[in-house]
Amino acid sequence: MIELINVSKNYPNGIDALNNISLTIGKEEFIFLVGSSGAGKTTLLKLLYRAEKPSAGKVMVDRVNVVELNAGQVPYLRRNIGVVFQDFKLLPKRTVYENVAFALRVTGAPRSTIRRKAMQALELVGLLRRVNSFPDELSGGEKQRACIARAIVNNPPILLADEPTGNLDPTTSWDILQLLDKINRRNTTVVVATHNKSIVDEMKRRVVELEGGRLVRDQQLGTYHV
Amino acid sequence: MIELINVSKNYPNGIDALNNISLTIGKEEFIFLVGSSGAGKTTLLKLLYRAEKPSAGKVMVDRVNVVELNAGQVPYLRRNIGVVFQDFKLLPKRTVYENVAFALRVTGAPRSTIRRKAMQALELVGLLRRVNSFPDELSGGEKQRACIARAIVNNPPILLADEPTGNLDPTTSWDILQLLDKINRRNTTVVVATHNKSIVDEMKRRVVELEGGRLVRDQQLGTYHV
Amino acid sequence: MFSSLEFFIIEAFRSFRRSALMTTVAIVTITVSLTIFGAFLLLILNLGNVVGTISSRLDLVAYTGKNLSLEEAGAIQVRLAKLPGVERVEFTSKTEAWKKFREDFGGQLNLEETVHDNPLPHAFALSVRTPELLPVVAKEVADLGVIEEVRYSGRLIDQMRSLVSAVRVGGLSLIVLLSFATLLIVVNTIRLTVLARETDIYIMKLVGATDTFVKWPFIIEGVMIGLIGGGASCLILKLSYESVAARLALALPFLPIFTNQLVLTLIYAAVILGGTALGMLGGQISVSRALKNES
Amino acid sequence: MFSSLEFFIIEAFRSFRRSALMTTVAIVTITVSLTIFGAFLLLILNLGNVVGTISSRLDLVAYTGKNLSLEEAGAIQVRLAKLPGVERVEFTSKTEAWKKFREDFGGQLNLEETVHDNPLPHAFALSVRTPELLPVVAKEVADLGVIEEVRYSGRLIDQMRSLVSAVRVGGLSLIVLLSFATLLIVVNTIRLTVLARETDIYIMKLVGATDTFVKWPFIIEGVMIGLIGGGASCLILKLSYESVAARLALALPFLPIFTNQLVLTLIYAAVILGGTALGMLGGQISVSRALKNES
Numbered sequence A, B: 001m002i003e004l005i006n007v008s009k010n011y012p013n014g015i016d017a018l019n020n021i022s023l024t025i026g027k028e029e030f031i032f033l034v035g036s037s038g039a040g041k042t043t044l045l046k047l048l049y050r051a052e053k054p055s056a057g058k059v060m061v062d063r064v065n066v067v068e069l070n071a072g073q074v075p076y077l078r079r080n081i082g083v084v085f086q087d088f089k090l091l092p093k094r095t096v097y098e099n100v101a102f103a104l105r106v107t108g109a110p111r112s113t114i115r116r117k118a119m120q121a122l123e124l125v126g127l128l129r130r131v132n133s134f135p136d137e138l139s140g141g142e143k144q145r146a147c148i149a150r151a152i153v154n155n156p157p158i159l160l161a162d163e164p165t166g167n168l169d170p171t172t173s174w175d176i177l178q179l180l181d182k183i184n185r186r187n188t189t190v191v192v193a194t195h196n197k198s199i200v201d202e203m204k205r206r207v208v209e210l211e212g213g214r215l216v217r218d219q220q221l222g223t224y225h226v
Numbered sequence C, D: 001m002f003s004s005l006e007f008f009i010i011e012a013f014r015s016f017r018r019s020a021l022m023t024t025v026a027i028v029t030i031t032v033s034l035t036i037f038g039a040f041l042l043l044i045l046n047l048g049n050v051v052g053t054i055s056s057r058l059d060l061v062a063y064t065g066k067n068l069s070l071e072e073a074g075a076i077q078v079r080l081a082k083l084p085g086v087e088r089v090e091f092t093s094k095t096e097a098w099k100k101f102r103e104d105f106g107g108q109l110n111l112e113e114t115v116h117d118n119p120l121p122h123a124f125a126l127s128v129r130t131p132e133l134l135p136v137v138a139k140e141v142a143d144l145g146v147i148e149e150v151r152y153s154g155r156l157i158d159q160m161r162s163l164v165s166a167v168r169v170g171g172l173s174l175i176v177l178l179s180f181a182t183l184l185i186v187v188n189t190i191r192l193t194v195l196a197r198e199t200d201i202y203i204m205k206l207v208g209a210t211d212t213f214v215k216w217p218f219i220i221e222g223v224m225i226g227l228i229g230g231g232a233s234c235l236i237l238k239l240s241y242e243s244v245a246a247r248l249a250l251a252l253p254f255l256p257i258f259t260n261q262l263v264l265t266l267i268y269a270a271v272i273l274g275g276t277a278l279g280m281l282g283g284q285i286s287v288s289r290a291l292k293n294e295s
């Protein structure tokens, strides 16, 4: 489903965020992306939904090199990839419901479908009581869950979650991971970048570790530390 | 140092974030504030630096009821309280260095002092290599560390840290907590709102737990769960 | 695309309400700009009108020989009226002229004492279609052969002629300049409002919105802003022009005020359409810029 | 406070550079607004000047009795010149007047044949200080007793008088309106630029900045924007006024163009100062609003 071939990323300010990464992720996989702060996890995810272009290498998503997509094709790539952003990226002037519904609206879905699916996603993350709140009026964890709801509302074939439990208590974190796991079982590729040691250790899935932009470990049934 | 007396907070949209909280924190204390997502931790901290006013009750900081401060006095309260914001709140158009230096500049410190202290704080959080980057160019964990540096640069008598390790790997998290502990030993009151179970359990400090806006536990040498 | 039209319009209205301050600022700016623009247009129209009226009052006077009969003069009048460029011919018989002359100058000249015979000829006052034609018509009249002398105040008419063209050229360049200034201010205002929403646009594109999808609400909003601003400006112009015109007509009855309703309606319509076009253009330009920044 | 002055200025320059687009927009808006404002001011000054010159050319003519000697006329001239409101007295002897009359009207009137004696009196042309004084001076002249007839074109002068006051009132209200419109546009533009920085202001206050500390860089920035805009506008006005004035002087030599350098310099200075004041006011108003929103 996802294939990185000799991918490097140098930011314009001279920072080498990724260094010759090659990685293949199958359709049915669930993988954890770990590594210390600044290792390049977010950068790697950004390449997949074309928020950044690599300096070198190929980024294949569903057999298409996304580096070569033109501007008009990018929106359709992004509709197939749900993203839980590390910094949430909620639209500040819209309610939680509208934020989640927006991801469906751009696909041209009919209004009734939008309402049903959005409420369903919000229920899954436990935010039904906050649907009419604006992002400013949410706690950190509530923002994070709104962002998760938006990422999954569309049933995308690929789900990228960047530190999805950074602002959640252990119980909620665990519920969210169960949710991601369930989504993965419905044939969705799931990539989770995280620092949450206990969850990685407990779930025992494939673990890919970055260090200073290099891939230093790729382990089936792995743990947070070696 | 800090004393909450029968404090309640209802947000204008009708949400009761805090419900009749009374709590005393001594000058030399280091306490963890825990509780599930939406329990009211951030709201409680906001009352201390007057980002919000309580609906009822008194909030005493250093024997002054901050609720009664007028607009002109608030800046001086805030200079005595370092805050690590859950959502960082870095000035987007300024470099990491400028963001940290700004907290000193508002106090009217001389230029040489500003430079020395800012670089010192950035070294403590391990960000010396990113001083000239803009917040946009930082990883999640780097933003968090920049925010921590800004909070401590001023040697404030009170330090409030809201989820300071949400975007950090376990090793860096531990380093940061050691740093907060060291600061606490230099006679600074430290309040840390967190979901990081392993750190709370390991540090064995006073733990205050909120649940739906109520204070449900206040335990010396506590752990994350009861 | 069109299934989303309703959504776009709702979106436009919502952003309209939510960023109420920005919207108000943009509307006020458009209103002010268009009102200044329209006021200038009306001013120039009226200046041109004044000059035009004054110069159309500048007649050419043709004098016959002194001993012509009234019948002969009548025949000449018919020939004069047929000349190309001549609009109207007014006949003053030598008897009338002498009567008027005595009334005008009787005070200083002791006419009754010194002059016993009417010394004046018959005269024709010719209105000429445009001031430019005056010298041409003067030549035509002279060429008829039956007229003894043709007079027109050459210097005054030259002055009026150059004033007319100066007002025309100056007015035109002022209007071009003002249109440009108005466009600039409005585009910049709308650009600022979009600038403040760049984050929104970026996020929308991150969750899979196409450029078109992002663009439409902004363009519709621009059109609404422009329409309201243009309408307000049109209203202000219409009401104040009517009241100013009425007051001027009272105070300066001799001043010809421009009141051609068709042209005025066209100007008001141009202000509304101009506002709408400005709003649309502003929305288009600025959202395109924000879109280009991303991706 | 003053220890931070350097910091504030550096801050202002930085924000100036960083939000280059916004700054440019604000400067262009101020420039355009002030240029329109100044152009209007110059236009009105010139209209007033034209009307003033025309009406100052409107003389009052006093005729003596027909049989006065030149010496007697000279004595009358002295008395006329002393009347309050009279600016200048020009004497035309009856001989000169007759000569001119014959030149003017000799063609139609067979004067040489019919008139043998000079039928005209001595005449004095009086320039009156302001058109309003004409009827007063006319009465004074008549009251002297030595003048047989006083003439002035009553209707034309009334018209001119109302035109002068109409231009004055209209011009004044236009300038007031335009000042208001300019202020509105500029304040709104700067308010938009501050609006875009509300988050910055909020964060600054969270880390302990006082209102004053937040405010100064914005006000300095406003002043810089206003200064640049005002300067640019002043330059545009000066250059284009000079070129337009030169061209008009060539094309319409009879038109009195306003060239009092002192007044022009005052206008240019007012444009620069106005720009600066606008910028400062805009910065002040808008940052205060942003500050009030928080805390």
Ligand SMILES: Nc1ncnc2c1ncn2[C@@H]1O[C@H](COP(=O)(O)OP(=O)(O)OP(=O)(O)O)[C@@H](O)[C@H]1O
Binding pocket: A011, A012, A013, A015, A016, A017, A035, A036, A037, A038, A039, A040, A041, A042, A043, A044, A086, B130, B133, B136, B137, B138, B139, B140, B141, B142, B167, B168
């Ligand atoms: N837009 C950017 N411009 C320049 N440098 C950047 C940019 N984004 C990230 N970087 C740098 O690239 C490196 C990798 O960043 P990235 O965000 O991928 O790290 P990460 O693994 O997600 O870290 P964290 O766990 O802290 O979120 C960091 O050192 C960061 O400073």
Ligand SMILES: Nc1ncnc2c1ncn2[C@@H]1O[C@H](COP(=O)(O)OP(=O)(O)OP(=O)(O)O)[C@@H](O)[C@H]1O
Binding pocket: A130, A133, A136, A137, A138, A139, A140, A141, A142, A167, A168, A169, B011, B012, B013, B015, B016, B017, B035, B036, B037, B038, B039, B040, B041, B042, B043, B044, B086
């Ligand atoms: N500005 C606001 N307006 C309205 N409601 C708010 C506002 N801020 C917070 N709330 C609500 O108040 C409750 C407490 O929020 P708070 O941010 O204090 O939670 P928290 O304990 O910090 O949660 P988390 O661990 O997720 O950050 C939440 O339900 C939230 O929705």
Ligand SMILES: [Mg+2]
Binding pocket: A041, A042, A043, A086, A162, B139, B140, B141
């Ligand atoms: Mg990251």
Ligand SMILES: [Mg+2]
Binding pocket: A139, A140, A141, B041, B042, B043, B086, B162
């Ligand atoms: Mg919180």
